[in-house]
Amino acid sequence: MKMDAPVCEEITVHEEIINHVNKEMLTMEEYHDLGTLFKMFSDPTRLRILSLLFQSEMCVCDIVALLDMTQSAVSHQLSVLRANRLIKYRRVGKNIYYSLDDEHIQYIFNAGVEHIQEH
Template sequence: MAHDECEVQGLHPEAVERVGAKMPAEETIIRLADIFKALADPTRARILYALSLEELCVCDLAALTGMSASAVSHQLRLLRAGRLVRYRREGKMAFYCLDDEHVRHLLQEGLCHACE
């Protein structure tokens, strides 16, 4: 038997009840998993980090990532769908930034954990 498994079967009903009462709705859990899926791609993580420092246009992000503007736009569409980034238009330019401070905090915590 593996050392990371219980050696006997035993249920702790009180603990299960306490935790179960605090579990978010299934749709919230799915949304959380989708956020982490979006963050799991190194290119998207790089884009998000850059946007945590400054608002940038697609061309700026393409230069930073070494990708084509079209490829960056595709990644930004995925990040927008996940409500991780938003954009504003200024003439013919589209400038991107993080959707809100929650995304910045999530990135900061992830980086701190990655550097430990």
């Protein structure tokens, strides 16, 4: 049985609130970018990769071994994370090492973990 959210019985627009909140809202482009960022956190494999990179910079071979996945599957997810600026890489000889792009990624992850563990 579907329950609708409660709504006001009388329509009253509170101009002061509307004006204040409207000034604080992001642009549509910023909401789009934020939605894209959160999509990166919607895949369990990407979350696992990120959690590994919280611990240490790692080469692809290490990530493959830890996740027990194929190199092509891991490489695909690394490519998606890198394209969305969550991770970066550096080359050392024939090896590629991945790390977080910045500390904000771990803050977002930790906030999500705290939220799900509260319930």
